[in-house]
Amino acid sequence: MNHDEAAALLGAYALDAVSEEEAALIAAHVAECPRCTAELAEHREVAGMLSGTGVEAPRELWERIASQATRPEGAPDRVPPVAIGPRPIEPERHRRASDRRRPAWTVAGAVLAVAAVTIALMAVQISDLNARVGHIAAMDQQRGIALAEQAALLQPSTKRVLLVSAPGASHAQGELVVVRSGVSFFVNDRLAALPASKTYQLWAVAGGKAVSLGLLGARPTVVPFVVNALRPPTIFAVTVERAQGVVSPTSSPVAASATPA
Amino acid sequence: MRIDLATASDAALVVAIGRYHEPALAETYRRHGGAVRALAQRVVGSDFLADEVTQDVFLRLWREPEQYDASRSGLRTYLVAIAHHRAVDLVRSESARTAREQRSGAERDAGEYDVEHLAWDLAMAEQVRVALDGLPDGERDAIQLAYFEGRTYREVATLLGEPEGTVKSRIRAGLQRLRRSLVAHRADHTMDTT
Numbered sequence: 001m002n003h004d005e006a007a008a009l010l011g012a013y014a015l016d017a018v019s020e021e022e023a024a025l026i027a028a029h030v031a032e033c034p035r036c037t038a039e040l041a042e043h044r045e046v047a048g049m050l051s052g053t054g055v056e057a058p059r060e061l062w063e064r065i066a067s068q069a070t071r072p073e074g075a076p077d078r079v080p081p082v083a084i085g086p087r088p089i090e091p092e093r094h095r096r097a098s099d100r101r102r103p104a105w106t107v108a109g110a111v112l113a114v115a116a117v118t119i120a121l122m123a124v125q126i127s128d129l130n131a132r133v134g135h136i137a138a139m140d141q142q143r144g145i146a147l148a149e150q151a152a153l154l155q156p157s158t159k160r161v162l163l164v165s166a167p168g169a170s171h172a173q174g175e176l177v178v179v180r181s182g183v184s185f186f187v188n189d190r191l192a193a194l195p196a197s198k199t200y201q202l203w204a205v206a207g208g209k210a211v212s213l214g215l216l217g218a219r220p221t222v223v224p225f226v227v228n229a230l231r232p233p234t235i236f237a238v239t240v241e242r243a244q245g246v247v248s249p250t251s252s253p254v255a256a257s258a259t260p261a
Numbered sequence: 262m263r264i265d266l267a268t269a270s271d272a273a274l275v276v277a278i279g280r281y282h283e284p285a286l287a288e289t290y291r292r293h294g295g296a297v298r299a300l301a302q303r304v305v306g307s308d309f310l311a312d313e314v315t316q317d318v319f320l321r322l323w324r325e326p327e328q329y330d331a332s333r334s335g336l337r338t339y340l341v342a343i344a345h346h347r348a349v350d351l352v353r354s355e356s357a358r359t360a361r362e363q364r365s366g367a368e369r370d371a372g373e374y375d376v377e378h379l380a381w382d383l384a385m386a387e388q389v390r391v392a393l394d395g396l397p398d399g400e401r402d403a404i405q406l407a408y409f410e411g412r413t414y415r416e417v418a419t420l421l422g423e424p425e426g427t428v429k430s431r432i433r434a435g436l437q438r439l440r441r442s443l444v445a446h447r448a449d450h451t452m453d454t455t
Contacts, residue, residue: 008426008429008430008433009414009429010433011429011432011433011434011435011436011437012407012413012428012429012433015345015404015407015408015432015436016346016349016407016411017408017412017413017414017417017432018413018414041333041334042436043433043436043437043440044334044342045335045338045440046436046439046440047338047341047342047345047408047436048334048335048338048339049389049439049443050393050404050408050409051296051297051299051300051337051341051344055295055298055299056294056295057290057294057295057297057298057315058294058298058312061294061298061312061315061316062287062290064312065286065290065316065319065320066283066286066287068316068320069283069286069320069323071281182280226276226280229280
Protein backbone atom coordinates (compact mmCIF):
# COMPACT_ATOMS: atom_id res chain seq x y z
CA MET A 1 0.00 0.00 0.00
CA ASN A 2 1.54 3.31 -1.00
CA HIS A 3 1.47 6.51 1.02
CA ASP A 4 -1.55 8.08 -0.67
CA GLU A 5 -3.63 4.93 -0.35
CA ALA A 6 -2.72 4.51 3.30
CA ALA A 7 -3.21 8.18 4.12
CA ALA A 8 -6.67 8.16 2.55
CA LEU A 9 -7.66 5.35 4.90
CA LEU A 10 -6.10 6.73 8.08
CA GLY A 11 -9.35 8.15 9.41
CA ALA A 12 -11.24 4.92 8.84
CA TYR A 13 -8.32 2.97 10.29
CA ALA A 14 -8.30 5.08 13.44
CA LEU A 15 -11.98 4.20 13.89
CA ASP A 16 -11.35 0.48 13.30
CA ALA A 17 -13.49 0.84 10.18
CA VAL A 18 -11.30 -1.05 7.74
CA SER A 19 -11.00 -4.75 7.01
CA GLU A 20 -8.34 -6.82 8.76
CA GLU A 21 -6.35 -7.07 5.56
CA GLU A 22 -6.39 -3.32 5.07
CA ALA A 23 -5.54 -2.77 8.72
CA ALA A 24 -2.41 -4.89 8.35
CA LEU A 25 -1.30 -3.02 5.23
CA ILE A 26 -1.94 0.38 6.79
CA ALA A 27 -0.13 -0.58 9.99
CA ALA A 28 2.87 -1.66 7.95
CA HIS A 29 2.95 1.65 6.12
CA VAL A 30 2.40 3.74 9.25
CA ALA A 31 5.30 2.01 10.97
CA GLU A 32 7.60 3.48 8.34
CA CYS A 33 5.95 6.84 7.75
CA PRO A 34 6.34 9.56 10.37
CA ARG A 35 3.72 11.73 8.67
CA CYS A 36 1.09 9.02 8.83
CA THR A 37 2.14 8.14 12.39
CA ALA A 38 1.50 11.71 13.44
CA GLU A 39 -1.82 11.97 11.62
CA LEU A 40 -3.00 8.65 13.04
CA ALA A 41 -2.17 9.77 16.57
CA GLU A 42 -4.30 12.87 16.00
CA HIS A 43 -7.24 10.86 14.69
CA ARG A 44 -7.00 8.47 17.62
CA GLU A 45 -6.95 11.33 20.06
CA VAL A 46 -10.15 12.68 18.56
CA ALA A 47 -11.70 9.20 18.58
CA GLY A 48 -10.79 8.92 22.25
CA MET A 49 -12.69 12.11 22.96
CA LEU A 50 -15.83 10.67 21.38
CA SER A 51 -16.17 8.24 24.25
CA GLY A 52 -18.33 9.23 27.16
CA THR A 53 -16.52 11.33 29.68
CA GLY A 54 -19.04 12.24 32.32
CA VAL A 55 -20.06 8.76 33.35
CA GLU A 56 -18.82 6.85 36.33
CA ALA A 57 -17.61 3.30 35.97
CA PRO A 58 -19.69 0.74 37.88
CA ARG A 59 -18.22 -0.35 41.19
CA GLU A 60 -19.38 -3.97 40.81
CA LEU A 61 -17.42 -4.24 37.60
CA TRP A 62 -14.31 -3.05 39.40
CA GLU A 63 -14.78 -5.81 41.96
CA ARG A 64 -14.75 -8.31 39.12
CA ILE A 65 -11.65 -6.81 37.56
CA ALA A 66 -9.88 -6.59 40.90
CA SER A 67 -10.54 -10.25 41.60
CA GLN A 68 -8.58 -11.11 38.47
CA ALA A 69 -5.93 -8.43 38.67
CA THR A 70 -3.59 -10.52 40.73
CA ARG A 71 0.09 -11.10 40.57
CA PRO A 72 0.64 -14.38 38.72
CA GLU A 73 1.82 -17.06 41.08
CA GLY A 74 5.57 -17.19 41.30
CA ALA A 75 5.98 -14.09 39.16
CA PRO A 76 8.99 -12.03 40.10
CA ASP A 77 8.43 -8.51 41.21
CA ARG A 78 7.70 -6.97 37.87
CA VAL A 79 9.86 -4.12 36.81
CA PRO A 80 8.15 -0.94 35.80
CA PRO A 81 7.75 -0.67 32.06
CA VAL A 82 9.73 2.51 31.90
CA ALA A 83 12.57 2.50 34.25
CA ILE A 84 14.45 -0.71 34.28
CA GLY A 85 13.86 -2.98 31.35
CA PRO A 86 12.52 -6.39 30.55
CA ARG A 87 13.70 -8.27 33.56
CA PRO A 88 14.43 -7.63 37.18
CA ILE A 89 17.88 -6.77 38.27
CA GLU A 90 19.64 -9.77 39.67
CA PRO A 91 21.08 -9.31 43.10
CA GLU A 92 24.72 -10.08 43.51
CA ARG A 93 24.24 -13.45 45.06
CA HIS A 94 27.80 -14.61 44.75
CA ARG A 95 29.56 -11.73 46.31
CA ARG A 96 32.14 -13.15 48.64
CA ALA A 97 32.04 -12.35 52.29
CA SER A 98 35.51 -10.87 52.01
CA ASP A 99 34.19 -8.26 49.57
CA ARG A 100 32.05 -6.80 52.26
CA ARG A 101 35.10 -6.16 54.41
CA ARG A 102 36.92 -4.25 51.71
CA PRO A 103 36.97 -0.51 52.02
CA ALA A 104 34.08 1.04 50.21
CA TRP A 105 36.17 2.88 47.66
CA THR A 106 37.65 -0.29 46.19
CA VAL A 107 34.15 -1.47 45.43
CA ALA A 108 33.47 1.82 43.75
CA GLY A 109 36.69 1.48 41.79
CA ALA A 110 35.68 -1.94 40.65
CA VAL A 111 32.31 -0.60 39.66
CA LEU A 112 33.80 2.18 37.62
CA ALA A 113 36.06 -0.25 35.84
CA VAL A 114 33.26 -2.69 35.25
CA ALA A 115 30.89 -0.03 34.09
CA ALA A 116 33.43 1.59 31.81
CA VAL A 117 34.79 -1.45 30.12
CA THR A 118 32.76 -4.58 30.39
CA ILE A 119 29.18 -3.51 30.50
CA ALA A 120 27.35 -5.98 28.34
CA LEU A 121 24.67 -4.88 25.99
CA MET A 122 21.29 -5.83 27.30
CA ALA A 123 18.16 -5.88 25.27
CA VAL A 124 16.72 -3.04 27.21
CA GLN A 125 14.44 -0.80 25.33
CA ILE A 126 14.34 2.60 26.85
CA SER A 127 10.90 3.74 26.07
CA ASP A 128 10.10 7.35 25.49
CA LEU A 129 7.87 7.05 28.50
CA ASN A 130 11.02 6.82 30.49
CA ALA A 131 12.14 10.23 29.39
CA ARG A 132 8.63 11.52 29.66
CA VAL A 133 8.19 10.40 33.23
CA GLY A 134 11.57 11.75 34.13
CA HIS A 135 11.09 15.06 32.45
CA ILE A 136 7.51 15.60 33.49
CA ALA A 137 8.46 14.70 37.01
CA ALA A 138 11.55 16.84 36.95
CA MET A 139 9.84 19.91 35.59
CA ASP A 140 6.17 19.96 36.47
CA GLN A 141 6.23 18.21 39.76
CA GLN A 142 9.57 19.36 41.02
CA ARG A 143 8.24 20.79 44.21
CA GLY A 144 6.16 17.74 45.04
CA ILE A 145 9.11 15.49 44.32
CA ALA A 146 11.39 17.47 46.58
CA LEU A 147 8.81 17.20 49.34
CA ALA A 148 8.40 13.49 48.73
CA GLU A 149 12.15 13.04 48.87
CA GLN A 150 12.26 14.91 52.16
CA ALA A 151 9.50 12.67 53.50
CA ALA A 152 11.36 9.60 52.30
CA LEU A 153 14.45 10.65 54.21
CA LEU A 154 12.46 10.58 57.41
CA GLN A 155 11.61 6.91 57.06
CA PRO A 156 13.91 4.68 59.09
CA SER A 157 14.08 2.01 56.36
CA THR A 158 15.25 4.50 53.75
CA LYS A 159 18.78 4.01 52.45
CA ARG A 160 21.07 6.76 51.26
CA VAL A 161 23.68 6.00 48.67
CA LEU A 162 26.40 8.52 47.89
CA LEU A 163 27.61 8.82 44.30
CA VAL A 164 31.25 9.79 43.91
CA SER A 165 33.31 10.72 40.87
CA ALA A 166 36.24 8.51 41.73
CA PRO A 167 37.39 6.24 44.51
CA GLY A 168 38.33 8.30 47.51
CA ALA A 169 36.76 11.50 46.27
CA SER A 170 35.91 13.69 49.19
CA HIS A 171 32.77 15.27 47.76
CA ALA A 172 29.71 13.40 46.59
CA GLN A 173 28.44 14.24 43.10
CA GLY A 174 24.97 13.21 44.06
CA GLU A 175 22.97 11.00 46.30
CA LEU A 176 20.32 8.31 45.93
CA VAL A 177 17.50 8.00 48.40
CA VAL A 178 16.08 4.50 48.15
CA VAL A 179 12.82 3.82 49.94
CA ARG A 180 11.77 0.31 50.87
CA SER A 181 8.79 0.43 48.48
CA GLY A 182 11.22 0.77 45.58
CA VAL A 183 10.41 4.41 44.93
CA SER A 184 13.70 6.25 44.90
CA PHE A 185 15.15 9.67 44.26
CA PHE A 186 18.31 10.92 42.69
CA VAL A 187 19.47 14.11 44.33
CA ASN A 188 22.07 16.15 42.48
CA ASP A 189 24.86 17.78 44.44
CA ARG A 190 27.65 18.60 42.04
CA LEU A 191 26.84 17.28 38.58
CA ALA A 192 27.16 20.25 36.23
CA ALA A 193 24.44 21.22 33.76
CA LEU A 194 24.86 19.56 30.36
CA PRO A 195 24.01 20.93 26.92
CA ALA A 196 20.43 20.13 25.88
CA SER A 197 21.67 17.43 23.51
CA LYS A 198 22.91 15.40 26.47
CA THR A 199 21.43 13.79 29.53
CA TYR A 200 22.64 12.12 32.65
CA GLN A 201 21.51 8.50 32.74
CA LEU A 202 21.29 6.41 35.87
CA TRP A 203 22.23 2.73 35.83
CA ALA A 204 22.05 -0.23 38.12
CA VAL A 205 25.08 -2.45 37.73
CA ALA A 206 24.80 -6.13 38.55
CA GLY A 207 26.70 -9.15 37.34
CA GLY A 208 28.77 -6.97 35.03
CA LYS A 209 25.68 -5.63 33.31
CA ALA A 210 24.20 -2.16 33.44
CA VAL A 211 20.47 -1.70 33.36
CA SER A 212 19.00 1.73 32.82
CA LEU A 213 17.07 3.15 35.74
CA GLY A 214 16.10 6.22 33.81
CA LEU A 215 17.18 9.52 32.37
CA LEU A 216 18.03 12.24 34.84
CA GLY A 217 17.95 15.09 32.36
CA ALA A 218 20.59 17.67 31.49
CA ARG A 219 20.14 19.73 34.65
CA PRO A 220 18.94 17.29 37.28
CA THR A 221 17.89 18.42 40.72
CA VAL A 222 15.72 15.77 42.33
CA VAL A 223 14.56 13.01 40.00
CA PRO A 224 12.37 10.08 41.03
CA PHE A 225 12.96 6.56 39.77
CA VAL A 226 11.84 3.10 40.73
CA VAL A 227 13.82 0.01 41.60
CA ASN A 228 12.85 -3.57 42.26
CA ALA A 229 11.62 -3.30 45.84
CA LEU A 230 12.28 -6.91 46.74
CA ARG A 231 15.76 -7.01 45.28
CA PRO A 232 17.09 -3.51 44.99
CA PRO A 233 20.24 -3.02 42.97
CA THR A 234 23.45 -2.88 44.95
CA ILE A 235 25.55 -0.74 42.67
CA PHE A 236 24.62 2.43 40.83
CA ALA A 237 26.40 4.52 38.22
CA VAL A 238 25.68 7.73 36.30
CA THR A 239 26.89 8.37 32.75
CA VAL A 240 26.53 11.24 30.30
CA GLU A 241 24.60 10.17 27.20
CA ARG A 242 22.75 11.68 24.25
CA ALA A 243 19.45 13.27 25.22
CA GLN A 244 17.29 10.36 24.09
CA GLY A 245 19.18 7.96 26.32
CA VAL A 246 20.95 4.78 25.31
CA VAL A 247 20.39 1.07 25.92
CA SER A 248 23.81 0.58 27.40
CA PRO A 249 26.38 3.07 28.63
CA THR A 250 28.64 4.58 25.99
CA SER A 251 30.95 6.42 28.33
CA SER A 252 32.67 6.01 31.64
CA PRO A 253 30.57 6.84 34.65
CA VAL A 254 30.89 10.37 35.97
CA ALA A 255 29.72 9.08 39.32
CA ALA A 256 29.11 5.72 40.94
CA SER A 257 27.96 4.43 44.28
CA ALA A 258 30.61 4.64 46.95
CA THR A 259 29.10 1.83 48.94
CA PRO A 260 26.76 -0.96 47.97
CA ALA A 261 23.20 0.08 48.79
CA MET B 262 6.96 6.73 50.27
CA ARG B 263 3.41 6.07 49.11
CA ILE B 264 2.26 7.28 45.75
CA ASP B 265 -0.43 9.88 46.11
CA LEU B 266 -2.82 8.25 43.68
CA ALA B 267 -5.27 11.09 43.51
CA THR B 268 -2.66 13.48 42.19
CA ALA B 269 -0.40 11.02 40.35
CA SER B 270 -0.12 11.52 36.60
CA ASP B 271 -1.53 8.81 34.35
CA ALA B 272 2.02 7.89 33.38
CA ALA B 273 2.93 7.46 37.04
CA LEU B 274 -0.09 5.21 37.52
CA VAL B 275 1.08 2.99 34.70
CA VAL B 276 4.52 2.79 36.29
CA ALA B 277 2.89 1.72 39.55
CA ILE B 278 0.74 -0.83 37.72
CA GLY B 279 4.00 -2.15 36.35
CA ARG B 280 4.83 -2.96 39.94
CA TYR B 281 1.54 -4.81 40.48
CA HIS B 282 0.26 -1.95 42.60
CA GLU B 283 -3.44 -2.70 42.54
CA PRO B 284 -4.59 0.66 43.94
CA ALA B 285 -3.01 2.28 40.88
CA LEU B 286 -5.18 0.13 38.63
CA ALA B 287 -8.21 1.06 40.76
CA GLU B 288 -7.40 4.73 40.31
CA THR B 289 -6.96 4.23 36.56
CA TYR B 290 -10.35 2.53 36.46
CA ARG B 291 -11.87 5.35 38.47
CA ARG B 292 -10.52 7.92 36.01
CA HIS B 293 -11.15 6.16 32.73
CA GLY B 294 -13.42 3.17 33.38
CA GLY B 295 -16.55 5.20 32.77
CA ALA B 296 -15.42 6.39 29.35
CA VAL B 297 -14.20 2.93 28.37
CA ARG B 298 -17.41 1.24 29.39
CA ALA B 299 -19.68 3.90 27.89
CA LEU B 300 -17.99 3.52 24.53
CA ALA B 301 -18.02 -0.27 24.72
CA GLN B 302 -21.70 -0.19 25.63
CA ARG B 303 -22.45 2.09 22.72
CA VAL B 304 -20.68 -0.14 20.24
CA VAL B 305 -21.75 -3.59 21.44
CA GLY B 306 -25.20 -2.52 22.60
CA SER B 307 -25.20 -4.86 25.56
CA ASP B 308 -24.36 -4.32 29.21
CA PHE B 309 -23.01 -7.82 29.52
CA LEU B 310 -20.64 -7.49 26.58
CA ALA B 311 -19.68 -3.95 27.59
CA ASP B 312 -18.59 -5.29 30.97
CA GLU B 313 -16.60 -8.00 29.24
CA VAL B 314 -14.83 -5.46 27.04
CA THR B 315 -14.10 -3.15 29.96
CA GLN B 316 -12.73 -6.00 32.00
CA ASP B 317 -10.53 -7.09 29.09
CA VAL B 318 -9.18 -3.57 28.69
CA PHE B 319 -8.16 -3.11 32.31
CA LEU B 320 -6.79 -6.61 32.74
CA ARG B 321 -4.73 -6.08 29.62
CA LEU B 322 -3.31 -2.91 31.13
CA TRP B 323 -2.61 -4.84 34.31
CA ARG B 324 -0.85 -7.67 32.50
CA GLU B 325 0.93 -5.69 29.79
CA PRO B 326 1.45 -2.14 31.01
CA GLU B 327 4.54 -1.88 28.83
CA GLN B 328 2.26 -1.86 25.79
CA TYR B 329 1.23 1.66 26.68
CA ASP B 330 3.53 4.27 25.19
CA ALA B 331 2.97 7.64 26.80
CA SER B 332 4.93 9.38 24.08
CA ARG B 333 2.29 8.34 21.57
CA SER B 334 -0.97 8.99 23.33
CA GLY B 335 -2.70 9.85 26.54
CA LEU B 336 -3.78 6.92 28.68
CA ARG B 337 -7.48 7.47 28.01
CA THR B 338 -6.91 7.56 24.27
CA TYR B 339 -5.01 4.31 24.55
CA LEU B 340 -7.59 2.55 26.73
CA VAL B 341 -10.51 3.74 24.63
CA ALA B 342 -8.74 2.63 21.44
CA ILE B 343 -8.27 -0.87 22.84
CA ALA B 344 -11.87 -0.95 24.01
CA HIS B 345 -13.11 0.15 20.62
CA HIS B 346 -11.05 -2.41 18.80
CA ARG B 347 -12.25 -5.18 21.07
CA ALA B 348 -15.85 -4.03 20.85
CA VAL B 349 -15.67 -3.93 17.06
CA ASP B 350 -14.26 -7.46 17.04
CA LEU B 351 -17.28 -8.56 19.02
CA VAL B 352 -19.90 -6.85 16.88
CA ARG B 353 -18.30 -8.12 13.71
CA SER B 354 -18.51 -11.68 14.90
CA GLU B 355 -21.28 -13.47 13.09
CA SER B 356 -23.71 -14.07 15.92
CA ALA B 357 -23.44 -10.58 17.28
CA ARG B 358 -23.90 -9.21 13.81
CA THR B 359 -27.12 -11.15 13.39
CA ALA B 360 -28.44 -10.05 16.73
CA ARG B 361 -27.56 -6.47 15.99
CA GLU B 362 -29.20 -6.51 12.60
CA GLN B 363 -32.37 -7.72 14.30
CA ARG B 364 -32.12 -5.12 17.00
CA SER B 365 -31.33 -2.43 14.51
CA GLY B 366 -34.30 -3.54 12.40
CA ALA B 367 -36.58 -3.50 15.41
CA GLU B 368 -35.43 -0.03 16.33
CA ARG B 369 -35.92 1.14 12.78
CA ASP B 370 -39.44 -0.26 12.81
CA ALA B 371 -40.16 1.54 16.02
CA GLY B 372 -38.96 4.74 14.44
CA GLU B 373 -36.12 5.09 16.90
CA TYR B 374 -33.29 4.64 14.48
CA ASP B 375 -31.95 8.00 13.60
CA VAL B 376 -28.41 8.30 12.42
CA GLU B 377 -28.22 11.83 13.70
CA HIS B 378 -28.90 10.69 17.21
CA LEU B 379 -26.75 7.63 17.37
CA ALA B 380 -24.29 9.13 19.78
CA TRP B 381 -26.58 11.23 21.84
CA ASP B 382 -27.19 8.67 24.52
CA LEU B 383 -23.55 8.79 25.44
CA ALA B 384 -22.54 10.92 28.32
CA MET B 385 -20.42 12.88 25.98
CA ALA B 386 -18.52 15.95 26.94
CA GLU B 387 -20.44 19.00 25.91
CA GLN B 388 -17.69 20.42 23.74
CA VAL B 389 -17.41 17.14 21.84
CA ARG B 390 -21.13 17.16 21.28
CA VAL B 391 -20.93 20.70 19.97
CA ALA B 392 -18.01 19.80 17.73
CA LEU B 393 -19.86 16.80 16.31
CA ASP B 394 -22.92 18.94 15.80
CA GLY B 395 -20.85 21.39 13.81
CA LEU B 396 -19.75 18.78 11.25
CA PRO B 397 -21.34 18.64 7.82
CA ASP B 398 -24.03 15.93 7.90
CA GLY B 399 -22.14 13.57 5.61
CA GLU B 400 -19.03 13.62 7.76
CA ARG B 401 -20.93 13.24 11.01
CA ASP B 402 -23.02 10.33 9.73
CA ALA B 403 -19.97 8.52 8.39
CA ILE B 404 -18.03 8.93 11.64
CA GLN B 405 -20.93 7.91 13.83
CA LEU B 406 -21.78 4.81 11.82
CA ALA B 407 -18.14 3.77 11.66
CA TYR B 408 -17.23 4.53 15.25
CA PHE B 409 -20.34 3.87 17.28
CA GLU B 410 -21.82 1.13 15.14
CA GLY B 411 -18.54 -0.60 14.40
CA ARG B 412 -19.15 -0.51 10.64
CA THR B 413 -16.38 -0.64 8.08
CA TYR B 414 -16.20 2.31 5.70
CA ARG B 415 -17.48 -0.03 2.98
CA GLU B 416 -20.56 -0.85 5.02
CA VAL B 417 -21.03 2.82 5.78
CA ALA B 418 -20.88 3.53 2.05
CA THR B 419 -23.59 0.97 1.42
CA LEU B 420 -25.75 2.24 4.27
CA LEU B 421 -25.48 5.83 3.14
CA GLY B 422 -25.58 5.06 -0.57
CA GLU B 423 -22.31 6.89 -1.18
CA PRO B 424 -19.15 5.83 -3.04
CA GLU B 425 -16.51 4.22 -0.79
CA GLY B 426 -13.97 6.87 -1.70
CA THR B 427 -16.34 9.59 -0.55
CA VAL B 428 -16.87 7.89 2.80
CA LYS B 429 -13.12 7.44 3.33
CA SER B 430 -12.55 11.12 2.67
CA ARG B 431 -15.45 12.21 4.84
CA ILE B 432 -14.27 10.21 7.82
CA ARG B 433 -10.77 11.61 7.52
CA ALA B 434 -11.89 15.17 6.90
CA GLY B 435 -14.48 14.93 9.68
CA LEU B 436 -11.90 13.79 12.20
CA GLN B 437 -9.61 16.63 11.18
CA ARG B 438 -12.46 19.12 11.48
CA LEU B 439 -13.42 17.74 14.89
CA ARG B 440 -9.87 18.09 16.02
CA ARG B 441 -9.61 21.70 14.94
CA SER B 442 -12.84 22.46 16.72
CA LEU B 443 -11.78 20.67 19.91
CA VAL B 444 -8.32 22.20 19.91
CA ALA B 445 -9.86 25.65 19.49
CA HIS B 446 -12.12 24.90 22.41
CA ARG B 447 -9.22 23.64 24.47
CA ALA B 448 -7.38 26.86 23.79
CA ASP B 449 -10.33 28.67 25.33
CA HIS B 450 -10.89 26.33 28.24
CA THR B 451 -7.86 24.30 29.15
CA MET B 452 -9.25 20.83 28.92
CA ASP B 453 -8.28 18.38 31.63
CA THR B 454 -8.43 14.88 30.30
CA THR B 455 -7.02 13.12 33.31
